[in-house]
Amino acid sequence: MATVVSHHLISSIASPHSPSNSKASLFPKEPFNLPIKFRQNRCFKIEATTASQTPVLDPLLSPSKTTPHKKKSNEASLILIRHGESLWNEKNLFTGCVDVPLTEKGVAEAIQAGKRISTIPVDLIFTSSLIRAQMTAMLAMTQHRCKKVPIILHDESEKAQTWSHVFSEETRKQSIPVVAAWQLNERMYGELQGLNKEETAERYGTQQVHEWRRSYHIPPPKGESLEMCAERAVAYFEDNIQPELALGNNVLIAAHGNSLRSIIMYLDKLTSQEVTSLELSTGLPLLYIFKDRKFMRRGSPVGPTEAGVYAYTKRLAQYRQKLDESLN
Ligand SMILES: O=C(O)[C@@H](CO)OP(=O)(O)O
Numbered sequence: 311m312a313t314v315v316s317h318h319l320i321s322s323i324a325s326p327h328s329p330s331n332s333k334a335s336l337f338p339k340e341p342f343n344l345p346i347k348f349r350q351n352r353c354f355k356i357e358a359t360t361a362s363q364t365p366v367l368d369p370l371l372s373p374s375k376t377t378p379h380k381k382k383s384n385e386a387s388l389i390l391i392r393h394g395e396s397l398w399n400e401k402n403l404f405t406g407c408v409d410v411p412l413t414e415k416g417v418a419e420a421i422q423a424g425k426r427i428s429t430i431p432v433d434l435i436f437t438s439s440l441i442r443a444q445m446t447a448m449l450a451m452t453q454h455r456c457k458k459v460p461i462i463l464h465d466e467s468e469k470a471q472t473w474s475h476v477f478s479e480e481t482r483k484q485s486i487p488v489v490a491a492w493q494l495n496e497r498m499y500g501e502l503q504g505l506n507k508e509e510t511a512e513r514y515g516t517q518q519v520h521e522w523r524r525s526y527h528i529p530p531p532k533g534e535s536l537e538m539c540a541e542r543a544v545a546y547f548e549d550n551i552q553p554e555l556a557l558g559n560n561v562l563i564a565a566h567g568n569s570l571r572s573i574i575m576y577l578d579k580l581t582s583q584e585v586t587s588l589e590l591s592t593g594l595p596l597l598y599i600f601k602d603r604k605f606m607r608r609g610s611p612v613g614p615t616e617a618g619v620y621a622y623t624k625r626l627a628q629y630r631q632k633l634d635e636s637l638n
Pocket residue numbers: 399403404405406407496499523567568
């Protein structure tokens with residue numbers, strides 16, 4: 311696998327709301343600068359219960375349907391990271407949705423990626439539901455100079471929400487919400503999962519295996535084509551991530567070779583032909599700026615010592631300056 315993006319075209323926790331009554335002050339209303347979908351889910355649950363039940367059932371519930379989401383900026387950064395090398399990358403096995411962890415090299419790659427993005431703002435993190443992407447996001451954030459703690463949101467049940475609640479506003483401000491979504495998972499590789507890639511090419515032919523791996527429309531046996539993967543990954547991006555960027559929230563996505571290829575296809579408006587030659591290396595961060603409803607690709611940040619990184623936008627330069635000042 312190439313060590314760089316080798317496509318020719320690819321050259322707060324914030325604002326908790328003030329409590330409206332004394333009971334609510336015990337149960338802060340907005341735990342994080344929650345991703346919009348989560349706010350909506352929570353609002354739906356408010357409607358499904360009575361006012362007096364609300365704090366008991368879910369102290370995280372927010373009155374956000376009555377509180378407009380304040381736009382922080384007309385610009386936001388978006389970082390994409392493919393997970394570091396996994397144990398099955400190392401063994402050259404088709405992985406897809408099998409949930410395998412990182413190798414030691416993968417851990418080092420994730421840490422290195424973290425160093426490279428350590429001065430780029432991150433307000434929200436999205437990962438797939440697979441451990442290799444989650445490890446990557448968490449390890450990368452250990453290097454971030456903001457020193458905030460990434461915290462995985464547990465929305466799978468009311469109990470999970472309630473039991474993972476953070477009761478200190480100050481602590482919440484020093485945290486970054488992490489949303490894990492299966493829609494960002496790797497392409498489901500069907501009956502190829504667990505097979506060796508080289509042996510599969512010997513058995514079915516290089517051309518056939520290349521089509522299964524890189525064509526847009528052709529699915530591997532009983533698996534997803536890139537087109538099918540794009541349908542759920544891009545829909546998730548449009549419904550859950552893009553609205554956050556539009557509000558000025560800076561987002562990091564840690565996901566997979568093919569789920570990210572489909573998102574990059576959307577961001578860069580690649581054709582189904584062009585995306586076939588897009589390869590992403592493990593652990594390589596890619597930066598986009600979202601402004602005026604457009605995505606501008608800014609390449610792969612080299613690291614905090616690279617002057618060019620801060621020249622991407624004035625806002626990034628200001629963020630870096632703020633980090634420097636807070637350390638002095
Ligand atoms: O095995 C997989 O799940 C993927 C990513 O590692 O492989 P490929 O690059 O062949 O799509």
